[in-house]
Amino acid sequence: MLQTPRGTYDILPEDQPYWETVKESFKQTALSFGFQQITTPLLEYRSVFEKGAGEITEIVNKQMYRVYRSDLSPEEGEEEIVLRPEGTAPVARAYIQYGMQTWLQPVKLFYLGPMFRYEKPQHGRFRQHYQFGLEILGVSDPLVDALLIGVVNELYRNLGLQQLTFKINSIGCPTCRPKMVNEVVRYFRASRELLCPFCQTKLAKNPLRIYDCKEEGCQQLINNAPVLIDLLCPACKDDFTQTLEYLDDLNIPYDLDFRLVRGLDYYTKTVFEVIAQEGEPSLGGGGRYDQLIELFGGPPTGATGFATGLERVIEEMKAKHIEVKPPNPPQIFLIYLGESAKKKSLSLLFALRHEGLQVGFALGKESLRSQLKTADKLKVPFVLILGQKESKEGTVIIRDMNSGAQETVEIKKLPGILRKKFTK
Ligand SMILES: [Zn+2]
Ligand SMILES: [Zn+2]
Structure with missing residues (x-):
């Protein structure tokens, strides 16, 4: 893999x-x-x-x-x-x-x-x-x-x-710095053999870096090393x-x-x-x-x-359990059922986006049940259901996810109706 x-x-x-x-x-x-x-x-x-x-x-x-x-x-x-x-x-x-x-x-x-x-x-x-x-x-x-x-x-x-x-x-x-480095080198050189191999190379080239070594032996030496702000x-x-x-x-x-x-x-x-x-x-x-x-x-x-x-x-x-907000959570979830509704759902999706609405959708082959479950998980207040019958009649079902109430409305009137629901 x-x-x-x-x-x-x-x-x-x-x-x-x-x-x-x-x-x-x-x-x-x-x-x-x-x-x-x-x-x-x-x-x-x-x-x-x-x-x-x-x-x-x-x-x-x-x-x-x-x-x-x-x-x-x-x-x-x-x-x-x-x-x-x-x-x-x-x-x-x-x-x-x-x-x-x-x-x-x-x-x-x-x-x-x-x-x-x-x-x-x-x-x-x-x-x-x-x-x-x-x-x-x-x-x-x-x-x-x-x-x-x-x-x-x-x-x-x-x-x-x-x-x-x-x-x-x-x-x-x-x-x-030169005097500081001199003091530091003099101190660590006296116990050179106690330093880790890497610090031994630092001693010659960049002795101040010995101070941030995490090795046990070096740590003990650092405890009594010159304090730089005194120098x-x-x-x-x-x-x-x-x-x-x-x-x-x-x-x-x-x-x-x-x-x-x-x-x-x-x-x-x-x-x-x-x-x-x-x-x-x-x-x-x-x-x-x-x-x-x-x-x-x-x-x-x-x-x-x-x-x-x-x-x-x-x-x-x-x-620290600091929560962050997901960007642009969907306000509505669009579900279609059947072939003719499938065709219409795409143009409906874009029409709703142009109205400034955040629309969630699956556009897959999932059942009504599993799509409703997804909508529930996304915590959207409304779901739109476009079935065969609705698609033929130019309507769509609006389902209120809190109350479970459903109403059938004309697609033409949908933007106005949704706007009203969201400004309530
Ligand atoms: Zn200075
Ligand atoms: Zn070291």
């Missing part, structure tokens, strides 16, 4: 209302705060992700899908094309490509779409997964960090997800304090989390994550990335952003 590739899934009709609700709600919240939508291609040059993430990052090394013409070997041909693994680097690429530094600053953008990573298959990890993201480019100010976190809080609140916790940390700037330069410290004060003003609860670093190297200063429950994977995360635009060859540009995985959000909505 043919199946979806490992780590991917179909979104079946019954789940679509969740997806539509989340996408629409996120979109409306972002628009209401003045964010504009940007849609970047699924395909990007590999260098877009290499520049910001650095060679060591797992994503660039092991998790990107390469795309190449099927008649060429991967070695031949043009510059490497990959499926985008995340949304921030493409937005940064677009900021420079379209000269957005000349737009009114900051530029506030949001995106929504699938991202691709070669993940080890496990619960909640997908090789194609949907992300919604916000980016604010052009300003480096703690006020903007707090604004972003405030908007993120609204995103979830508008979906009915409340009592979330923000974990927050600062990972410094180019001024304090911030005065400017970063001031920046972080201001951000926290703004969050206090907004009544947004947060926990300082000294283990929090971000999965991508280009983050600076304030980084954050949103969790629904301690011990569960985060709903989303983000942070400041003041170096990225410059790394891409643009002018020095402050920027901060956030991304959330839709699968995780929907999982959380289901866990």
